[in-house]
Amino acid sequence: MRKLVVFYSLEGNTRLVANTIARAAGADILELVPEKELSARGFTRYLWGGKSVLMREKPALKPLAIDPSQYDMFFLGTPVWAWSIAPPLSTFLSRYSFSGKPVALFCCHGGGPGKVFRKMREAVPGGVFLGEIDLQEPRTNDTEPQLESARKWVGTILSKL
Numbered sequence: 001m002r003k004l005v006v007f008y009s010l011e012g013n014t015r016l017v018a019n020t021i022a023r024a025a026g027a028d029i030l031e032l033v034p035e036k037e038l039s040a041r042g043f044t045r046y047l048w049g050g051k052s053v054l055m056r057e058k059p060a061l062k063p064l065a066i067d068p069s070q071y072d073m074f075f076l077g078t079p080v081w082a083w084s085i086a087p088p089l090s091t092f093l094s095r096y097s098f099s100g101k102p103v104a105l106f107c108c109h110g111g112g113p114g115k116v117f118r119k120m121r122e123a124v125p126g127g128v129f130l131g132e133i134d135l136q137e138p139r140t141n142d143t144e145p146q147l148e149s150a151r152k153w154v155g156t157i158l159s160k161l
């Protein structure tokens with residue numbers, strides 16, 4: 001079974017988790033990069049990012065380095081923005097069908113996952129959901145214990161395949 005980790009990350013937390021999951025799962029990895037990236041510094045990113053979520057924007061992505069249709073199982077990851085999915089992942093989810101395919105969800109946040117997993121499940125109609133995990137700022141907060149819990153989570157996900 002070919003496994004793919006797909007994620008977007010503005011500030012590196014979700015990238016760190018995505019790399020950890022990919023290594024633990026023996027999966028390939030695909031990072032989504034918007035054509036126009038938000039500046040990762042300063043308070044205005046919250047305003048622009050929050051507005052982008054509320055306006056349900058689907059920002060254009062740079063060409064994908066990997067063809068997702070070649071894979072059988074997916075880990076999908078996003079930072080939580082305005083309690084929801086970061087728009088670059090929304091773009092990706094609107095473009096591909098995961099109907100009937102096993103899917104596991106992960107997110108990084110500053111305080112809580114909000115409604116992100118419900119939104120992700122809605123954005124992946126027909127997906128066979130195996131589980132989900134959220135981590136709080138793992139780059140700077142309890143890094144190793146949080147990554148270890150992600151590795152253990154991968155084990156439980158793979159045992160369901």
Ligand SMILES: Cc1cc2nc3c(=O)[nH]c(=O)nc-3n(C[C@H](O)[C@H](O)[C@H](O)COP(=O)(O)O)c2cc1C
Binds near residue numbers: 011047078110
């Ligand atoms: C535009 C924007 C909106 C955010 N909204 C939330 C939120 O609603 N809830 C929350 O807990 N964290 C929120 N955060 C914090 C991020 O989810 C958190 O820092 C996450 O670890 C960032 O992941 P990344 O480093 O992969 O980009 C927001 C961050 C940004 C930039």
